[in-house]
Amino acid sequence: MAVSMAMSRALAVRQPNHFRHRLVSTSSQQASPPRPPLLSPRGPSLTLAARPRMLPARPRLSGSESDLSPTPLSERTMTAWDLASLWIGLVVGVPSYYLAGSLVDLGMSALQGVATVAFANLVVLVCLVLTAAPAVTHGLPFPVLARATFGVRGAHVPAVIRALVGCGWFGIESWIGGRAVFLLLPSALKTYQPPRLTGAEFWKVFFPALTANIGFWATVAINIPDFARYARSQADQVLGQAGLPVFMGMFTFAGLAVTSSTEAIFGHIISDPIELLGRIGGPATTVLAIFGISLATITTNIAANVVAPANAFVSMSPRRFTFSQGALITALLGIACQPWRLLSSSESFVYTWLLGYSALMGPIGGVILADHYIVRRTALDVDALYSEERESPYYFQGGFNVAAMVAMAAGVAPIVPGFLHKVGVLPSVSGALVAAYNNAWFVSFFVAGTVYCLLCRRRGGEVKYQSS
Numbered sequence: 001m002a003v004s005m006a007m008s009r010a011l012a013v014r015q016p017n018h019f020r021h022r023l024v025s026t027s028s029q030q031a032s033p034p035r036p037p038l039l040s041p042r043g044p045s046l047t048l049a050a051r052p053r054m055l056p057a058r059p060r061l062s063g064s065e066s067d068l069s070p071t072p073l074s075e076r077t078m079t080a081w082d083l084a085s086l087w088i089g090l091v092v093g094v095p096s097y098y099l100a101g102s103l104v105d106l107g108m109s110a111l112q113g114v115a116t117v118a119f120a121n122l123v124v125l126v127c128l129v130l131t132a133a134p135a136v137t138h139g140l141p142f143p144v145l146a147r148a149t150f151g152v153r154g155a156h157v158p159a160v161i162r163a164l165v166g167c168g169w170f171g172i173e174s175w176i177g178g179r180a181v182f183l184l185l186p187s188a189l190k191t192y193q194p195p196r197l198t199g200a201e202f203w204k205v206f207f208p209a210l211t212a213n214i215g216f217w218a219t220v221a222i223n224i225p226d227f228a229r230y231a232r233s234q235a236d237q238v239l240g241q242a243g244l245p246v247f248m249g250m251f252t253f254a255g256l257a258v259t260s261s262t263e264a265i266f267g268h269i270i271s272d273p274i275e276l277l278g279r280i281g282g283p284a285t286t287v288l289a290i291f292g293i294s295l296a297t298i299t300t301n302i303a304a305n306v307v308a309p310a311n312a313f314v315s316m317s318p319r320r321f322t323f324s325q326g327a328l329i330t331a332l333l334g335i336a337c338q339p340w341r342l343l344s345s346s347e348s349f350v351y352t353w354l355l356g357y358s359a360l361m362g363p364i365g366g367v368i369l370a371d372h373y374i375v376r377r378t379a380l381d382v383d384a385l386y387s388e389e390r391e392s393p394y395y396f397q398g399g400f401n402v403a404a405m406v407a408m409a410a411g412v413a414p415i416v417p418g419f420l421h422k423v424g425v426l427p428s429v430s431g432a433l434v435a436a437y438n439n440a441w442f443v444s445f446f447v448a449g450t451v452y453c454l455l456c457r458r459r460g461g462e463v464k465y466q467s468s
Helices: 002-010 026-031 061-070 079-092 094-105 108-137 142-150 156-180 201-224 234-241 243-264 271-282 281-315 324-338 348-377 400-420 430-437 440-455
Strands: none
Touching: 061 281, 061 440, 079 234, 079 243, 079 281, 079 440, 094 108, 094 156, 094 201, 094 243, 094 271, 094 348, 108 142, 108 201, 108 234, 108 243, 108 348, 142 156, 142 281, 142 348, 142 400, 156 201, 156 281, 156 324, 156 348, 156 400, 201 281, 201 348, 201 430, 201 440, 234 243, 243 271, 271 281, 281 324, 348 400, 348 430, 400 430, 400 440, 430 440
16 A cells, blocks of 8 residues: 555656746746856755755646646655655566576575675665755756756757666566466576585676666666655655665565575476466465566556656657657557567576666766766756756757767767677677676766766866856
8 A cells, every 4th residue: 555655646747737837938038037057166965854945846838748847845745655665666576586586596695695686776775865866856857857967958868768778677577477467388497506606706796796786776766856856855765765775685585585495396496486486386376476476567667667768758759748658658669679588598687688778877877966966066957957948058069968978978888899799799808898898887887977077177176067
């Protein structure tokens, strides 16, 4: 019930908005008092006050565009428990269980697997809190906040990237749910061997596994503003999101325990819960398990894999797409991604899917956080985010922030050779490039953030924001 209440509040994007918004015309801009400068030595800081100062929503958009409007104060009602319940709904799902089983397949013990997952989710938690802070303050969704960094038109680039990854996850979740309903034949089983990773062998697997676990939730870390904008305060969003490493660690432990016990029962390790369900049998057990897996698939798909892609499509063309149409497109693209190929083995799931797309999520997060906290020092002009006038500080060059685009490309570049080697396009690459791919999220995140800060030149000891 708590999960349903949290999701209903977070997903109320189609709720009538009495704070309709209109684009600011040039004449109204001239008549209005001058805006504060885009950059200021000090901006609003992230505090844990019970109820920090939040800017009221401004009248701006109408129709389907209202999905991207600032959330009015009256609708910012999500508590810490609501957000924590949302994370419970996201964590409890077959992919989380499958990820835990994949760590066993890679040779980790239960303790090593839980420690890896817990540490990875602590890293994700930091990104979640920092990314969500401006959304709580201003009530803005991810596609709008991205305009401050990438430009009013350039923001479509990270939004589409995030949307495509979300479509892939939607396909994976739907495929898993379908297998639960129809109980398809199990895939090939692997013979179980006790955990054998020690010393250097463990660290060789640890870093790719750590990166894969970060990539698992790096998607939500990018678009967490879509949910956090409904939070009552910064304290609520921080405390609520602290539930991620706790619940993920607990669920991972359960998955590892069940996966390890299958060897003693069936003589083989079974990391796929759908396959395990088919082995157990029994009508009552099967019906109950199918209901639980289907419910987990629905809750995770709606919250994690539909909101961001649908908002991205609305942001690209708000007069052409509605939120429901964006959700339908997400479902169709999810099927086109052929999720059965991504789940064909633990190797494919971890090393191809999770590591591969983490190289796209890392640069987006690195550039956004560097821009908001280092370059602009949290200063934000909400009115200008909805204006495509050339005078807007977020118009840059033709609506694109070239520095952000270059930095994002620089973050992805070192990862490409390793990815091509992993999928078999390149026969061999250097050890350094393989290491870069195995740590794709970390490398792309810090390279993109650093390059972006360097491109935004320092003048007089203060980072200056270059715009046209």
